[in-house]
Each structure stands twice: as structure tokens, then as C-alpha cells.
Amino acid sequence: MHPSAQPSVRTSEPTSVPTSPGVPTSPDALVIGGGIIGLVTAWRAAQHGLRTAVADPAPGGGAAQVAAGMLAAVTELHYGEQTLLGLNLASARRYPDFAAELAEASGRDLGYRRCGTLAVALDADDRAYLRDLHALQRRSGLDSEWLSGRECRRLEPMLAPGVRGGLRVDGDHQVDPRRLAAALLAACERAGVAFHRTTAERLTVERGRATGAELADGSRIAAGQVVLAAGSRSGRLAGVPEDVLPPVRPVKGQVLRLRMPEGLPGGVPFLSRTVRAVVRGGPLYLVPREDGELVVGATTEELGWDTTVTAGGVYELLRDAHELMPGITELPLIETRAGLRPGSPDNAPLLGPTALPGLLLATGHHRNGVLLTPVTGDVLAAALTGGPLPEEALPFAPDRFTTQPYGARPGAAPTPVPASQEQPA
Numbered sequence: 370m371h372p373s374a375q376p377s378v379r380t381s382e383p384t385s386v387p388t389s390p391g392v393p394t395s396p397d398a399l400v401i402g403g404g405i406i407g408l409v410t411a412w413r414a415a416q417h418g419l420r421t422a423v424a425d426p427a428p429g430g431g432a433a434q435v436a437a438g439m440l441a442a443v444t445e446l447h448y449g450e451q452t453l454l455g456l457n458l459a460s461a462r463r464y465p466d467f468a469a470e471l472a473e474a475s476g477r478d479l480g481y482r483r484c485g486t487l488a489v490a491l492d493a494d495d496r497a498y499l500r501d502l503h504a505l506q507r508r509s510g511l512d513s514e515w516l517s518g519r520e521c522r523r524l525e526p527m528l529a530p531g532v533r534g535g536l537r538v539d540g541d542h543q544v545d546p547r548r549l550a551a552a553l554l555a556a557c558e559r560a561g562v563a564f565h566r567t568t569a570e571r572l573t574v575e576r577g578r579a580t581g582a583e584l585a586d587g588s589r590i591a592a593g594q595v596v597l598a599a600g601s602r603s604g605r606l607a608g609v610p611e612d613v614l615p616p617v618r619p620v621k622g623q624v625l626r627l628r629m630p631e632g633l634p635g636g637v638p639f640l641s642r643t644v645r646a647v648v649r650g651g652p653l654y655l656v657p658r659e660d661g662e663l664v665v666g667a668t669t670e671e672l673g674w675d676t677t678v679t680a681g682g683v684y685e686l687l688r689d690a691h692e693l694m695p696g697i698t699e700l701p702l703i704e705t706r707a708g709l710r711p712g713s714p715d716n717a718p719l720l721g722p723t724a725l726p727g728l729l730l731a732t733g734h735h736r737n738g739v740l741l742t743p744v745t746g747d748v749l750a751a752a753l754t755g756g757p758l759p760e761e762a763l764p765f766a767p768d769r770f771t772t773q774p775y776g777a778r779p780g781a782a783p784t785p786v787p788a789s790q791e792q793p794a
């Protein structure tokens with residue numbers, strides 16, 4: 370199902386399971402990047418009958434190892450992001466079936482928890498911000514209920530007495546991103562996806578078409594189509610013509626993990642749903658897992674590729690979390706970690722075919738990678754198999770950032786092949 374181009378250097382053998390005969394060294398689809406976005410793309414592609422490979426030194430890693438896993442289409446709504454809201458809601462609606470299908474396919478629990486979210490205000494400014502957000506949610510037709518401070522504390526007794534009010538959003542749930550990544554990895558392996566546990570260093574382009582990748586081990590994979598799904602590193606892959614290189618940058622987030630007690634006197638849980646707040650203008654969230662883990666996040670820092678956990682970052686998170694829920698400082702702190710969100714110029718992902726035939730993008734998910742995992746898998750599977758893209762994905766075509774048509778700039782790669790030759794046979 371892919372062009373006849375043969376690799377001119379050593380062909381990489383997959384270094385991971387499956388080991389069954391017939392594992393393709395020249396797949397129909399090569400996915401560069403094995404985070405949750407790359408893995409869901411590979412899983413769906415394999416389910417559609419494509420011989421699929423993933424290139425990543427540590428598949429299942431990446432930002433999902435740090436992310437809190439809020440599925441917060443409603444509480445994380447921002448002005449100017451109403452188009453993105455459509456995609457976020459479409460993916461949130463897919464989550465129950467997606468989680469059930471993936472759990473079945475992988476034999477693993479995803480930690481998908483339909484617990485709802487409470488967004489609270491600590492002072493008059495926070496309250497004004499939440500009132501505005503509530504109005505925006507209502508105008509957007511979303512379910513969100515305003516509660517007094519007392520009503521908030523009735524739902525979550527550990528909240529500080531100073532909480533001034535909040536928004537109850539019963540439709541914003543959570544999933545455990547580490548479990549999600551592990552489940553996707555297992556489902557890919559069961560579906561026959563081949564893993565090349567090394568870095569893709571260069572996209573290969575021949576006669577105006579993406580034809581595969583050169584890997585860090587010196588080998589090369591020839592592929593019918595290539596999906597660039599390398600998270601914040603997607604904008605750095607050598608060989609991608611400038612006109613189609615995704616404008617993705619790293620946005621650092623520091624996150625803490627604590628351990629909650631099994632329950633308060635009377636059997637009340639320490640925290641029963643996700644709680645969000647804006648504290649002194651900075652967003653904060655507490656995400657309680659069923660296994661007792663409490664995730665506290667997150668900073669938002671434009672510091673390039675730095676993933677240092679800093680005293681200042683940890684201090685700010687704990688200071689704000691303590692203001693929101695004083696009892697939190699009694700809990701064991703079990704992990705501090707920083708990750709990189711793949712930020713795009715409009716905070717929305719780039720999904721689908723590029724102007725370079727054979728190259729597709731699944732990147733730029735910024736704050737919403739975990740939420741957008743199900744819809745991304747569906748969009749990329751449709752794109753890879755030549756089917757119509759889901760309606761809600763159309764505004765997120767990669768060419769929305771392109772100022773000149775592909776090939777128009779001096780130094781750009783050769784003119785693309787005619788449309789009739791664009792798709793693999």
C-alpha cells in the first residue's frame with residue numbers, strides 16, 4: 370500500500386514486540402513520536418488495516434507522564450477559543466466509549482473517572498473572573514452551575530473557609546494519563562504496531578513527497594505516509610520543508626504528586642472531584658485519583674527546553690494549594706516533575722494532511738492533549754485512509770498557519786506530485 374521507493378541505507382528492524390512474522394520494515398504509516406497522540410494514531414491506523422510503525426526511543430513517555438489528565442472542556446474554556454471548544458467537546462463525548470474500547474483492547478484500566486469538577490474563587494477578583502467564565506459558558510450552551518462558598522464547602526469539606534463561590538461542572542471528568550499511555554502502548558502492541566525504539570532524526574522527502582525517516586541508529590524506514598506526532602519537538606524535525614514545519618514550541622509545566630489519606634472521619638473522601646482555582650491570577654488544579662494520588666498543577670512557563678523542577682515552582686504550587694485547601698500541607702509529597710506542552714500559535718492542535726504529500730501532523734495540542742486523544746485518533750485514521758475528516762476537525766488543518774503555498778518559497782522542496790499520485794495505491 371505504499372510507494373515502491375526502497376531505502377538506500379540499512380532498513381531498521383523494529384526492536385520491540387510484536388515479534389510475529391510479517392512485521393513491516395516498510396510500513397504503510399510511520400508515526401514519529403510515541404506519546405499518547407502518536408500511540409492513539411498508530412492504534413487507530415492499525416485497526417484500519419494499515420501496517421503501522423512508531424519511532425520513539427521510549428514509547429508511552431512524554432508529556433503524559435507529567436499531565437494531570439483533566440478532561441476539562443468546560444472549566445478550561447478561554448475567551449477566543451470557542452472553535453477549539455467544539456473539538457474539545459467532541460473528544461469529551463467520545464471518552465466513555467473510547468475508554469471502554471481501549472480498556473478492552475489493552476486489558477488495562479485507564480483510571481477514567483467521571484467525578485466532575487468544581488472551579489472555585491478565593492477573593493473578589495477570582496470571583497469576578499469566575500462570574501465572567503460562567504457567563505461565557507452559558508452563552509456557549511454549556512452546563513455549569515454557580516454555587517455559594519458554603520455550597521462549595523458542602524461538596525468538598527476540605528476547602529478553605531475563605532472560598533467565595535464556585536462553578537459546579539459535572540461533565541468535566543479525568544483520566545490517569547500514565548495509565549492511558551500504558552494502555553495505548555499495550556493496545557498498539559496487540560494490534561501489531563511495530564516499534565522502533567530510537568529517535569527519528571530526519572524526514573526523508575523524495576520527488577516532492579514524504580517517504581519515511583532516517584533514525585538515530587543510522588537506519589532508515591520507507592513508509593507510505595508519515596505522521597509527525599512528536600509533541601513539543603515536532604517543530605524541530607530535520608528534513609521537513611520550512612513551509613510545512615509546524616509552529617510548535619515547548620511550554621513548561623511543573624506538577625506535584627501527593628498522597629491522600631484513605632478518608633476523613635465519617636468516611637468522607639479527602640477530595641472527591643477535581644478542584645480548580647485561579648489564585649492571584651494563576652491557574653491551579655487539584656486532581657484526586659481513586660488510588661489516593663493527588664496531582665497538583667501546574668505552572669505555565671515559556672523557558673524553551675528546560676525541564677528543571679525549581680524551588681520557586683514547587684513553592685508557588687504549594688503556597689496556592691495551601692490557600693485553597695489548608696490540609697494539603699499535611700500530605701506526603703511523593704513526586705515533583707516538569708513536562709513540556711506542545712504549544713501552537715492559537716493554542717489548538719494541527720491535525721491532518723499537510724501540503725507536503727505523504728506528511729500528516731498530529732501535534733500542537735498544548736493544554737488539551739489528554740482530552741483530545743480520542744478525537745485525534747479518529748481524525749488521523751480518517752486522514753490516513755483517505756476518508757472524510759470529522760466536521761469538528763476541519764478548522765484545525767495544518768495549513769492555517771501557512772502564509773505561502775507549499776513550494777512557493779525560494780529553497781522550498783520540489784513541486785509536489787500531482788494530486789492523482791498523492792495517495793498510496
Ligand code: GLY
Binds near residue numbers: 439622666735736737
Ligand atoms: N490542562 C492543564 C495544563 O495544561 O496544565
